Amino acid sequence: MMDHNHVNCETLLGSLSEYIDGELSPELCREIEKHLAGCDNCRVVLNTTKRTIDLVQSPTEAIPVPDDVRERLFKRLNLDDYLKPKSQ
């Protein structure tokens, strides 16, 4: 027997944050994804956790773009190219 299935719910939930942070080995990630594919419960937990992390992170550090830069970026993207008739 190959021991390719030693990720169970407990193992998965125990290393969930490392998994989300991408700190696990590719091998372990594969095992976890394999388990997720067959386990609704863990998928729900994963999604919920991810969403929570997003909520927690986005106001504090996920937006490093200063207002000033964002405004300029916006201007660049300001659809001028799309609004302007090309044949002018």
Ligand SMILES: [Zn+2]
């Ligand atoms: Zn599970």
